[in-house]
Amino acid sequence: MKDFRGSHLIESDQSYMFFTSADMSDCVFDRSDFAKSDLSGTDISNSSFVGATFRKTDFGGCVASDTDFADARFVGARFHRSELRGxxxxxxxxxxxxxxxxxxxxxxxxxxxxxxxxVGGPTRFVSARLRGCAVAGAGGWVSGTIDVGTPESPHILSSAELAVWFADNGAPNVRVADS
Structure with missing residues (x-):
């Protein structure tokens, strides 16, 4: 396993790299480019990726709890069973x-x-868990389903219910596309 813990690689070019199952926790990669990189199974918890680019990046099974992605660009990124809590x-x-x-x-x-x-525009959610998620001021198009319930009592929303949930949580400019 690759160990990058605690690295500070600000404004670095990490595009087309394979970080599969690496430990990149507690790192700073602000304004770095991870376009088309593979971060599947990687631990990037408690790291900072402020203003980073993740065009078509694979985050499958990634652990990114309490990670800072403010102002980052995720165009076409894939999050498959990723842990992004907090x-x-x-x-x-x-x-x-x-x-x-x-x-x-x-x-x-x-x-x-x-x-x-x-086509290719909206963010697609498939049973993504968003309970307690802050969405105020968000905008644009989404599709699919989210779960705003507890692990013991899931509450799946889609279509009109999903639009109402966003509006009720301060994001009336989020629109829901047909799935």
Whole structure:
């Protein structure tokens, strides 16, 4: 396993790299480029990626609890069963990202842009867990389903219910596309 713990690689080019199952916890990669990199199974908990680029990056099975992704760009990124609990996505761009069964409970998605309408545009949620997630000021298009319940009592939302949930949580500019 690759061990990058505690690294400070600000404004570095990490594009097209394979970090599979690496330990990148407690690192600073602000404004770095991870385009088309593979971070599947990687631990990036408590790290800072402020303003970083993650175009078409694979985060499958990644552990990113309490990670700072403020102002980052995730165009076309894939989160498959990723642990993102308590992470900060403030003002991030999630255009065309895919979040399959990922845990975003207590995450900060305030002022996030979820993407435009149309093919490849909206953020797609598939049973993503968003209980306690901050979404105030977020905008753009989403599709799919989210779970705002507890592990013991799931509460799945889609379509009109999903739009109402975003509006009730301070994000009336989030639109829901047909799945």
């Amino acid at each position: 992470s900060r996505f403030f003002r991030a761009f999630l255009n065309g990202s895919w979040m399959y069964e990922s845990d975003l409970r207590e995450a900060d998605l305030s002022e996030v842009w979820f993407g435009p309408e149309g």
